[in-house]
Each structure stands twice: as structure tokens, then as C-alpha cells.
Amino acid sequence: MPLNVYNTLTRRKEPFEPIHPGKVGIYVCGPTVYGHSHLGHAKSYVGFDAIIRWLEFSGYAVNYVQNITDVGHLTDDADEGEDKVTKEARRRGLHPMAIAETYTRSYLDDMDAMNIRRPDVMPRATGHIPEQIACVQTLLDKGHAYEVNGAVYFDVSSFSRYGRLSRRIVEDMDAGARVEVNPDKKHPSDFALWKRAEEGHIMRWSSPWSVGYPGWHVECSVMSQKYLGETFDIHGGGIENQFPHHECEIAQGECATGKPFCRYWLHNNMCTINGQKMGKSLGNFVLLKELFYTGHDLLEKTFEPVVVKHFVLTSNYGAPLDFSNDALKAAESGSYKLRDAARELSRAALSGSPKPRAEKIRTALEDIEKRFTDAMNEDFNTAAALAVLFDLAKQSGAWISEGAGQEDLLAADTLMQRLTGDALGLKWPSPLGGDAESSNQDDLIRLLADLRDQARKNKDFALSDQIRDRLASMGVQLRDTPDGTKW
């Protein structure tokens, strides 16, 4: 079955066909680095991680570009004109570039913790000012933009397809519903390509029009086309940016080159917390570092990054997702169950007995892989794919207890690793941290487990429980099974 993706441009699922066979160029809107990453970032980038990984798993050579926005954002609708990076810089008495650097690293730390594949290119807006100026100049030259007092605006009336992505009709929109209309603009829908810097604005560059800074939308058009070509395969981003940001990207990109901008638009949906929109003023704003490490008032406990990733994958990237303590706890139990089954399988595969392969297991594994593949090929249905993994976990447990041969167990183990580790990027840390395989941790635990078993045989349950409890406090869970003690 071929890969089908839901394309916002056409509002339907369609077969995915890359421009160049075997290769995929994908651009995903990255974060604005003025603060630590929050739940919304986890939802968004876990979703796109699954997409990137699945494209690679399917054999495509993927070129993944994700920008870092380090200039040019309003603080909020009510707050006139100051950019968020600059505001944070002033608050902390640092240069804006130090703020951008700090939070770029913070973002990458959080994403790495969830084992999210890093982009191949992470271009920064401030590192592409000349390219943005060139793009603005091209748009002026082609009659798609006009200059007023050192600012340059895109002329929406010059691009008839404006509004096609978000299905909006320019005339029908209630201009000024949220923000005062700028009197310099010919039409309220026109948007800024370049702005003149006011007195005291730190982030400023020379341009043919003024000393100023670029409009937000232009960076994405320029950087995506620079690294992926004038027309590329996939553009991803949050659904809240569908309008106006993505609409503007298309307008700029297509007017500058005269070519289609991007073929498939994939939009990630939003998340809520306890059913409510997350907002700083609502007091329900949860940072990933709080979720992972330090805790938050709305949550009973912290959750491992892999658990958070698992939770996000239980719903579709295009559907909204509600974070709550209960939902995260459920995902945690599920994630650990899958983790333990996978570990059990790896261990069993190492010590399995030599036997000819069983047809039953061979066909079962083929069936698992097919169902998983079908699920992911249907617009990256990670929830259905996870269900298949739970089935593999259940079946492999039965094979182990039936005494399946080593070859079969190795085949099952390999499939489990490929689907959990490669396709979904679920990576559970080893119990004591570090790399369990390369140390003698396992041997030490074995030693303690053996000593405990001797104590149990002697009915010295005080000692055996003490060993179990102390290992548990270090993160090692001992379990007595009919086949001996495991962890």
C-alpha cells in the first residue's frame, strides 16, 4: 500500500509522490526561541518526528529543514510592536542573540530527551538576512510589493491564489477584528516584508529601504527554498499558523519564483491541558522541563520524555490532544508495558534454544509488520501502529513461554526494535542509566538476584525483600516469574 497523506491544500488524503523519486524534501516551521519549550512543542515535534522517521523507514532519503526564528515577533495582540526575543533580552539584561542561543539549546535538549530526530539543516532567520532582502527586492521588482516610509508590504491583490490554503476569501474577513489596521497598507490583508527599525531596536540590518528587520513570514519562504529548492515536497507546521503565516509563505514563494511553492501541506493540531487552552495568563502553562524533571502544580508527578512521546503518539498528529495527569499516567503504564515486553524479548532471544523456524511465528511477524506499515501509510496513524506493537508484545510473550526457538525470537526481537526504535523513535533509558550492554551492571544485578533467591529458599524474606526494595529504589524492578527472577 502506498503512503497516503492528508494534504491541507486539497483537504483530502492523497497518495504521496515525491518530486524526485526516492527523495523527500520537508520543511517544518520551527520554534521562536524566546522561552523554554512547552507541551505544544512536544505535540508538534513528536508528530513530525513520526512523519520524518516513517519517510526514512520507508526508504526515502529525507532532507529535513526546520528553522529557528530568532527575530521578529510581537509579544501579543495587545502589546504593540516589540519582538518577543527582544523583550526577553531586556528582561534579563542580555543581548537578543544570547537569548536566542540559550533557548535554542534548551529546545534541542528537550527534543533530544524525547529522541526526536534532529533536522538536517536548522537555518536561523538572522543568518539569512541577505537572502530575505533579495526576496523582498524580487517581489518589489515583480510588482507584488510596495514600499511606504522604509517599510515594504506584500500586495495581496497581486496574488489571486491568496487564501487558497486556508480557504479564506480576503474580502470576507473582518479586518481589524483583533489588531488595528496599519494605515500605511493599501489593503488590510497586505502583510509586512520589511519593517523600519524604531529608535532603540537592537535587531537591525541595512537594506535598500531602511535600517530595519524582515517580516516574520519571509524567513520561511526564503530558507525553505534555499535548502530544498523552489518547489519542494512537504511543508509542515502547526494548524494555528495555517493563516496567515503559511498563506503568506506561499504568496511570497510563488510570486518570487513563479513556481509552485510546496506540494503537500501537513498541519499538526493543537493541544490543551485539562480541556483548556494553555496560556501563561491562565496559569496552566506547562514547560517540558517541568513535565520531565521539576514537576508542575497540575501534575501529580513528572513523566519521562519517552512516556510523553508515547502519549503524543497515541493520537493522530492532525487531531487535537488533551494533556492531563490521568492520561499521562495511562500512557506511562502502557509505555512501560511495551518497554518491558521488548526487553524480555531481547533477553529471551539471546538465550533461546536452537530450533527450526516455526511457520506460525514467521507468518505472525509478517502480519504484524504489514499491519504496522498499513497503519503508518494511512496518514501516519501512530495510534493504530502502537496497537500493533502491543499485539507483537503480547504474542512474543506467548512465544517465549512456549519455548520458541532462538531464530524465531531473534526475528521477533529485530522486528520489535525496528518498529519501536527506528520507526517511532521510542527509546527507553536503561534502568541505571548509561549503556547497560557495555557495562557489567547486568552481571551485578544478576549476582544480587541470585543472592536474593538463596535467601528466599531459606525463607529469609526480610533479607530478600530488602534486596528487592533497594534495587527498586535504584530503578531496577525484580520480578519472580516461573522461569526465574527477571528485571
Next chain:
RNA sequence: GGCGGCGUACCCAAGUGGACUAAGGGGACGGAUUGCAAAUCCGUUAUACAUGGGUUCGAAUCCCAUCGCCGCCUCCA
């Protein structure tokens, strides 16, 4: 006010016209196993898909209305 999306069991959630007698995870309950745990295994847990109409031989899936929730509505989120 306009546009778009969503509403599936106690919770999360997949499924978008017939293979649905509605995945999967969590939780709960019963049983097996067990020194106790934990884990595992077996079984039970939606005649039902927000509500009300309609289309169809057939609808969770399509149409209309209502209710609820979410996002966007213009410029530098």
C-alpha cells in the same frame, strides 16, 4: 459575527458508507500464578459512536439543525 475542525466506553483514543458482532492503551472487576510484591496469562467491562431529524438496501462514517469544545480571522505568533 465569519471561516475551519472536533464531540466514540470510567479516562485517553483508532476507525470517515457494508469484513464494526466499534482497534489499542489505561482503569476496574473475577480467575490462574505467587512467601508477599510486581509482572504475566485467561475472562468481563460501548446493541453503542454529543443530541434531534434526514439520505441509503445499509451510517459512528454522508446531509441538515441544535448543543458543547478547540483553532484562526492580518500583520510582524
